[in-house]
Amino acid sequence: MITGADGQDGAYMAQLLSTKKVKIFCAVRSLNSAFTRLSKLGIENKVNIIEGNLLEKNTIDSIFKQIGKIDTIYNFAAISFVPSSFNSPSLTFETNTLPIIQFLEKIRLHSPNTKFYQASTSEMYGNTNSSKSKNENSTMNPVSPYGISKLASHNLIKVYRDSYKIFACSGILFNHESPLRGDNFVTKKIVKSVVRYMYNLNRDDKLGNIFAKRDWGYAPDYMDAIYKIMNQKKPDDYVIATGKTCSIKDFASYCLRYLKIKHKWVKKNNNYQCIDLKNNKIIFYSNHYQNIRPNELHTLIGNSYKASKNLKWKPKTSLNDMIKIMIDEELKSI
Ligand code: GDR
Secondary structure, X not given: OEEOOOOHHHHHHHHHHOOOOOOOEEEEOOOOOOOHHHHHOOOOOOXXXXXXXXXXXXXXXXXXHHHOOOOEEEEOOOOOOHHHHHHOHHHHHHHHOHHHHHHHHHHHHHOOOOEEEEEEEHHHOEOOOOOOOEOOOOOOEOOOHHHHHHHHHHHHHHHXXXXXXXXXXXXXXXXXXXXXXXXXXXXXHHHHHHHXXXXXXXXXXXXOOOOOEEOOEEHHHHHHHHHHHHOXXXXXXXXXXXXXXXXXXXXXXXXXXXXXXXXXXXXXXXEEEEEEOOOOOEEEEOOOHHHOOOOOOOEOOEOOHHXXXXXXXXXXXXXXXXXXXXXXXXXXXX
């Protein structure tokens, strides 16, 4: 059973599970949703959609009642856009933390053989003094309500696993992108914008902090890791990352390079502009006030040694290949 099934990760996980001999249930907030991502992957008919708004009382009971025995729950439902968590901190906790307690309690009291996967995140690390890559034991010092809500859930998973021997695991996934990424996340925003720039179409050309660095992987690769985490003998938490980091500025430059658009970045009154060398047009403005967060997480780089050792998992898709996949897919939509 997958929550958040029409988000990027939920949809790719449903796709992965559709290749296994299992019955897939997707809990969605409303049956009136469009299920765009499941449809894009062509798997909307391979899953059983059930209604379940996790913000409502009794939803978890009702999900268990509708499905009967649940082997594994993949919990991807969340407020996942970090700036939204600053605007709606209470809703972020109601969405990202309370249902996890309710799921774990339900499993403890009524369904002790159900396995539970929690989508933890590199955002939990926040800013630390160390520039070392982060592993499962690194200090966590979140800098957003989102990071704190996810860290609370992450710790709940450990407590329930240790106290009640529940098969509960967290995947600490670093940023993972794909053509199914929501438009407001920076990689998709950049990809969409450069493709539309090529065709002279309306687009969003305003970026925030272009010097933030992230460890970017390809979402379908990361779903393989999650499947492996849930099929180990022993439940445990794993960092899933590429071990490489890249700034937003470099990501944008790689996208432009793939499209053969020669450009340069120039500093103007503390702001930066990305200029097309052929015609002097501005491709991107940065440090635009709208996109600056109240608190920024500067740099992330993950160490997934434990996953490579125990799960025999390694990312298959390089950053450049992922950019190619995202841009090629975006070009198809023009
Ligand atoms: P992030 O992803 O916050 O890391 O969380 P996002 O793509 O939103 O931001 C990455 C970095 O880019 C900087 N940035 C901008 N971000 C956005 N969205 N728009 C911009 O215009 C822009 N300009 C610069 C941000 O400040 C940030 O530093 C994602 C989410 O998927 C989380 O749910 C998940 O847990 C983590 O990744 C791992």
